[in-house]
Amino acid sequence: MDLTGWLLRRAVPCAFVITAIGGTGARLAVERHLRERGWRQALAPAEADLLVVCGHPCAELSRTVDRVWAQLPGPRARARVGVPEEARRVLDAAHTDLIDVAAQRRDADERDRAARERAEAGESEDMPGGLPMADRGEDRDGLKLDRLRLTLGPALPDWPAGLSLRAVIQGDVVQEAEVALIGARDRTSSFWGPRPGAEASGHPWAAATAALDSAQRLLSVAGWPAAALSGRRLRDALLDPDPGSGDRADLRRWLRAARRSRLLRWSLNGLGVVDDRAPVELRGDAADRYSRWLDTAQEGAGEPGGRAAPPVTSRAETAHAALELLPSLVVGQEVAATRLIVASLDPDTGSVGAHIPERNS
Incomplete structure (x- = not known):
């Protein structure tokens, strides 16, 4: 054998x-x-x-x-x-x-x-992941620490498509950051938005399904894989033409569990705070954005009790704003917190076309 x-x-x-x-x-x-x-x-x-x-x-x-x-x-x-x-x-x-x-x-x-x-041939081996050698620079405490250039994305799990976050880190703290989109084109459209030639705005459950998709990706990044897998199943159920009553009951139970986790809320509180000048969908911290996704999923799936407000800005405008804000939100954060901040913004890169955010110095 x-x-x-x-x-x-x-x-x-x-x-x-x-x-x-x-x-x-x-x-x-x-x-x-x-x-x-x-x-x-x-x-x-x-x-x-x-x-x-x-x-x-x-x-x-x-x-x-x-x-x-x-x-x-x-x-x-x-x-x-x-x-x-x-x-x-x-x-x-x-x-x-x-x-x-x-x-x-x-x-x-x-x-x-x-x-x-x-x-x-005597070729030298690259450092793991192709990382360059570190140089030295002063950190916030005035000490001389290694400064390493690190690129997050676009090949990361539960990461916005095509997003490349190029950072300079000392220890595990981001000192500088800039954003680029890999593979952006002028003619792209959001999967969740209107289709060319269609009168209706995407899938009938588009808002709720998009919110569930973003929420389960954040749960995966936050280290709650069981809840993320359940959210993924419920998202797929909403993509069906007529979700069954059993799926609705499962959604209610999942939403209750997703809201009640004190550990998750503690890990998201205070991360990536966005002020009132930004689109409504981005305001607050990571915990606020996560809560809005749960409200949208509840309201959009026809469940009572949801508190989701109608979108004020389009997905493209919200994604534009998220990409512009992202560098300033991650500077001073640890790499693990950076992953959570990106997941809480979850910019719809398919909706923004060949947009190149301004470089932050």
């Missing part, structure tokens, strides 16, 4: 998902199929054996995808889902590649050969 093949056929795939701008629909389909199959989603390339790219990546994002692919240990397989309808077929094909023993052995031999060639 081929033990390698036996193990491959019984292993549960673990997928690392990267989303290009405009690939939200493909991401939702991929996440749904992964959940329904019982496959896991990886938090880092090192724990994944399946790389899934959602949407149509540009040349720069494709280079990032190639770097992530090089970090996946074998056995491994990769797939690209351009549109939602392709998700099932593409994931089936990727799984077939993953359990193909001969193909996996060829891939391992090729990687070994490439590593030997680099060693024989």
Whole structure:
């Protein structure tokens, strides 16, 4: 018996998902199929054996995808889902590649050969993740500490599509930050907004579903994976034409649990405070924005008790404002808090086109 093949056929795939701008629909389909199959989603390339790219990546994002692919240990397989309808077929094909023993052995031999060639050529190894060497600079206490340039995104789990946050950090505190969009195009549109030629504004449950999607992504970043997975299932249920009564009851229970977590509220309080000059959807701290998403999900799904106000600004305007504010919100924050701040803003990068935020000095 081929033990390698036996193990491959019984292993549960673990997928690392990267989303290009405009690939939200493909991401939702991929996440749904992964959940329904019982496959896991990886938090880092090192724990994944399946790389899934959602949407149509540009040349720069494709280079990032190639770097992530090089970090996946074998056995491994990769797939690209351009549109939602392709998700099932593409994931089936990727799984077939993953359990193909001969193909996996060829891939391992090729990687070994490439590593030997680099060693024989005397090429120096890059630092982990391609990070540059640190320099020195004064921190807020007047001490000389290492300053390291770090780029967050666009290949991060539960991260806005195409967002690249380029930061200078000392220790784990962000000292400088600037934002760029990878793969932004002039003609892009929000998955949650109106479709070209359509009279209605997107899906009938668009506002509630978008809010649930943002909330579950923040829960995942905050370290509550069980609640995030339940939120993802409820989000998928709302995407169906007619959510059932059982789904509504589950939504009520999930909303109660999501509101009652004191630990979550404590971890979000005071993070990323936005004043009243910004769009209403962004005002307050991370906890306020999270609460508004829960209200929107409750109200938009037809559940009583929601306190969501109608949107004052469009998704594009809100995303523009979030991208402009982001650098100032993360300076002085730890990297972990930065992830939470970005998740609480969750800018809809598909709606903003080729917008390039102003560089903050």
